[in-house]
Amino acid sequence: xxxxIADISMSLDGYVTGPDPGVEQGLGVGGExxxxxxxxxxxxxxxxxxxxxxxxxxxxxxxxxxxxIIDAPGGWDDSMGYGAEHAGTPPFFVVTHTPPSAVRxxxxxxxxxxxxxxxxxxxxxxxxxxxxxxMGGGDVIRQCLFDGLLDExxxxxxxxxxxxGTPLFRPGDRQSLVQTSAEVSSTAAHLTYEVxx
Amino acid sequence: xxxxIADISMSLDGYVTGPDPGVEQGLGVGGExxxxxxxxxxxxxxxxxxxxxxxxxxxxxxxxxxxxIIDAPGGWDDSMGYGAEHAGTPPFFVVTHTPPSAVRxxxxxxxxxxxxxxxxxxxxxxxxxxxxxxMGGGDVIRQCLFDGLLDExxxxxxxxxxxxGTPLFRPGDRQSLVQTSAEVSSTAAHLTYEVxx
Numbered sequence: 545x546x547x548x549i550a551d552i553s554m555s556l557d558g559y560v561t562g563p564d565p566g567v568e569q570g571l572g573v574g575g576e577x578x579x580x581x582x583x584x585x586x587x588x589x590x591x592x593x594x595x596x597x598x599x600x601x602x603x604x605x606x607x608x609x610x611x612x613i614i615d616a617p618g619g620w621d622d623s624m625g626y627g628a629e630h631a632g633t634p635p636f637f638v639v640t641h642t643p644p645s646a647v648r649x650x651x652x653x654x655x656x657x658x659x660x661x662x663x664x665x666x667x668x669x670x671x672x673x674x675x676x677x678x679m680g681g682g683d684v685i686r687q688c689l690f691d692g693l694l695d696e697x698x699x700x701x702x703x704x705x706x707x708x709g710t711p712l713f714r715p716g717d718r719q720s721l722v723q724t725s726a727e728v729s730s731t732a733a734h735l736t737y738e739v740x741x
Numbered sequence: 742x743x744x745x746i747a748d749i750s751m752s753l754d755g756y757v758t759g760p761d762p763g764v765e766q767g768l769g770v771g772g773e774x775x776x777x778x779x780x781x782x783x784x785x786x787x788x789x790x791x792x793x794x795x796x797x798x799x800x801x802x803x804x805x806x807x808x809x810i811i812d813a814p815g816g817w818d819d820s821m822g823y824g825a826e827h828a829g830t831p832p833f834f835v836v837t838h839t840p841p842s843a844v845r846x847x848x849x850x851x852x853x854x855x856x857x858x859x860x861x862x863x864x865x866x867x868x869x870x871x872x873x874x875x876m877g878g879g880d881v882i883r884q885c886l887f888d889g890l891l892d893e894x895x896x897x898x899x900x901x902x903x904x905x906g907t908p909l910f911r912p913g914d915r916q917s918l919v920q921t922s923a924e925v926s927s928t929a930a931h932l933t934y935e936v937x938x
Contacts, residue, residue: 556755556896556910556918557755557908557909557910557914558753558754558755574915577917699753701898701930701932703917703918703919703920703934704916704917704918705910705914705915705916705917705918706915707910707911707912707913707914707915708912708913711754712754713753713754713755713902713904714904715904715905716904716905717754717902717904718771718902718903718904719901719902720774720900720901720902721753721900721901721902722900723900723925723927723928723929723930725925726923726925726930728920728922728923728925728932730920731920732920733898733920733923733930733932735898735925735930737900
């Protein structure tokens with residue numbers, strides 16, 4: 545059955561970006577260490593986790609800052625399968641107050657101006673048999689988690705302490721989860737949690 | 742070879758206790774969820790992780806607050822193998838500015854007044870072939886990690902977001918680690934990291 549899944553990489557101290565994320569720094573100073581498993585690993589477990597996630601994604605939701613990073617020159621490109629030739633990539637839904645005037649990437653982007661819940665409502669029918677995957681940023685995922693919109697949280701825990709950046713959780717957050725599966729590679733612990741309603 | 746190992750349970754948002762830890766609340770409000778794997782699990786993986794850690798411990802280091810919690814009435818007791826009958830338990834070294842005037846538990850406690858590094862120096866010969874295990878609190882472990890005193894960090898990641906409590910890491914901390922092994926039970930992800938000098 546189609547699920548709503550948040551899927552994000554996190555440091556041991558709970559950051560999903562390094563300091564100063566944005567178009568200039570990508571995922572922040574030192575933030576690339578969070579994504580070694582996805583970008584720079586030939587560990588078969590990492591490769592399988594990434595391929596499985598891609599294959600299961602029927603539609604993808606992201607926040608505006610993440611969109612700006614990947615749509616900027618130097619962001620996603622053809623070599624990653626995200627350029628002009630994009631057959632097979634899922635539709636993307638971007639949560640933003642103000643849609644951009646132009647989009648560089650030749651992908652199927654929809655800009656949703658009334659919040660994450662509305663983005664999920666639009667993404668569900670577009671996802672078909674696949675899952676609705678929220679790939680970040682941290683604020684969108686956190687809001688979906690605590691608004692009860694998630695079925696599953698997938699954390700890719702990188703072996704690094706970043707010290708600063710965008711925290712996934714905030715003081716006062718409380719949530720119990722059920723750990724359902726985990727796979728560990730040389731570069732990350734891939735942890736899957738079911739969200740308890 | 743004997744190693745210096747920090748071994749502690751942590752929430753997904755990085756807390757090693759809930760709010761208000763101390764003699765009254767133990768490991769803080771909601772903090773018991775951190776230790777389900779050790780205290781209330783019959784999952785064979787949890788049982789094996791706990792037994793392995795106990796067996797390998799040649800000497801144990803802890804901070805003063807943790808000592809106060811376990812030495813208070815309602816803390817450790819005979820049923821946990823930590824009462825008057827304590828053959829086989831390792832020597833304990835407590836880092837404190839002011840040793841207590843009396844100790845309830847019939848265990849081998851040494852109070853070390855000149856910091857964690859001195860406690861490790863005293864614990865090493867006492868550990869024999871076993872490891873020196875730092876079981877908390879978070880401040881002692883953090884200090885040892887960033888002072889370069891640890892060989893290994895073992896985190897037991899509980900599937901809970903606590904929102905408040907004692908964080909293991911602080912803003913500004915930076916450290917790369919090497920993930921060396923992991924075992925996942927139904928109640929926790931047991932993650933082992935080698936500390937890079």
